[in-house]
Amino acid sequence: MDLPDYAIEAKGLVKTYAATKTTPEMRALRGVDLAIPRGSIFGLLGPNGAGKSTFINILAGLCKKTSGTVSIWGRDIDERPRDARAAIGVVPQEIAADPFFTPRESLEVAAGMYAVPPSERRTMELLTALGLGDKANAYVRQLSGGMKRRLMVAKAMVHNPPVLILDEPTAGVDVELRRQLWNYVLELNRKGVTIVLTTHYLEEAQELCDQIAIINRGQVVACEPTTTLLRRMDTRKVLVTPEQPMTAAPALAGFETHLLPSGGFSVTYRTGQSSVEQVLAAIRKTGVHIKDISTEDPDLEDVFVSLTYAAPEAAEI
Numbered sequence: 674m675d676l677p678d679y680a681i682e683a684k685g686l687v688k689t690y691a692a693t694k695t696t697p698e699m700r701a702l703r704g705v706d707l708a709i710p711r712g713s714i715f716g717l718l719g720p721n722g723a724g725k726s727t728f729i730n731i732l733a734g735l736c737k738k739t740s741g742t743v744s745i746w747g748r749d750i751d752e753r754p755r756d757a758r759a760a761i762g763v764v765p766q767e768i769a770a771d772p773f774f775t776p777r778e779s780l781e782v783a784a785g786m787y788a789v790p791p792s793e794r795r796t797m798e799l800l801t802a803l804g805l806g807d808k809a810n811a812y813v814r815q816l817s818g819g820m821k822r823r824l825m826v827a828k829a830m831v832h833n834p835p836v837l838i839l840d841e842p843t844a845g846v847d848v849e850l851r852r853q854l855w856n857y858v859l860e861l862n863r864k865g866v867t868i869v870l871t872t873h874y875l876e877e878a879q880e881l882c883d884q885i886a887i888i889n890r891g892q893v894v895a896c897e898p899t900t901t902l903l904r905r906m907d908t909r910k911v912l913v914t915p916e917q918p919m920t921a922a923p924a925l926a927g928f929e930t931h932l933l934p935s936g937g938f939s940v941t942y943r944t945g946q947s948s949v950e951q952v953l954a955a956i957r958k959t960g961v962h963i964k965d966i967s968t969e970d971p972d973l974e975d976v977f978v979s980l981t982y983a984a985p986e987a988a989e990i
């Protein structure tokens with residue numbers, strides 16, 4: 674069979690969680706279109722509550738979508754749910770290791786659940802690759818947090834899926850272990866495994882991913898190669914201290930403004946399109962008296978904020 678162009682393809686994906694006695698209906702995904710290229714390391718970024726886990730849970734078959742279509746490795750999750758699920762391994766956010774199994778047993782059980790025949794199991798190979806070779810027969814409760822997390826990665830790979838999904842993989846993992854984890858993930862990717870990584874750490878996505886989708890309030894607000902996204906960083910910020918502290922940032926035509934806790938405000942502008950001089954002229958027109966100004970270089974966080982800032986209206990039900 675020809676390999677699919679996209680490891681994962683979602684079209685018009687909607688998820689509405691029904692209202693309960695205490696919570697109103699929640700539209701967690703509001704028509705997500707996403708095409709994750711085969712072979713990529715793809716970052717799914719967004720603030721808490723954006724809908725990342727909901728998306729992953731739908732892929733993993735843990736949550737039922739409301740409408741839209743999803744295919745994994747070219748297999749529609751409605752038409753071929755088992756085949757679709759066999760194509761992904763999901764490393765969940767929570768560590769859910771059974772304390773009474775050794776890592777070796779843990780992987781054997783996981784392989785059994787995917788019906789991997791014993792002759793095709795790669796238990797020791799996986800444990801060794803994740804630096805757990807010498808812990809194969811230890812009790813899981815004797816492993817450190819980082820080791821447990823690597824064991825979760827090994828468990829997600831027992832059926833040799835072509836797509837590996839890591840949901841917030843480095844939360845609570847120290848720098849050294851994070852490196853080890855990434856080295857293994859990068860090696861898997863070199864061998865052809867498509868990696869999908871959810872995170873709210875921009876740096877992490879920036880460092881690892883060749884493409885990034887930003888999701889906010891259940892919608893994809895950007896989906897671009899990382900380099901293109903970084904090029905948007907031609908924004909600069911002017912921080913303004915007015916003579917009188919303000920309670921709201923002034924509206925400036927063509928610029929984005931935000932109130933600062935100090936009573937001042939920031940103005941974001943594009944270096945390619947405007948200058949500090951134009952920003953100052955716009956402020957003067959509003960009658961605000963400037964006491965002091967400074968400028969600040971942006972980071973990906975700013976790009977992220979400005980992208981997600983543009984979305985709220987579109988995101989309303």
Ligand code: ADP
Pocket residue numbers: 690699700701719720721722723724725726727728
């Ligand atoms: P993220 O993973 O980006 O933090 P989630 O997918 O967990 O976002 O959540 C998206 C939205 O859906 C949030 O507003 C969250 O409160 C809501 N949500 C998530 N799971 C449930 C659920 N089981 N029932 C009701 N609402 C939920």
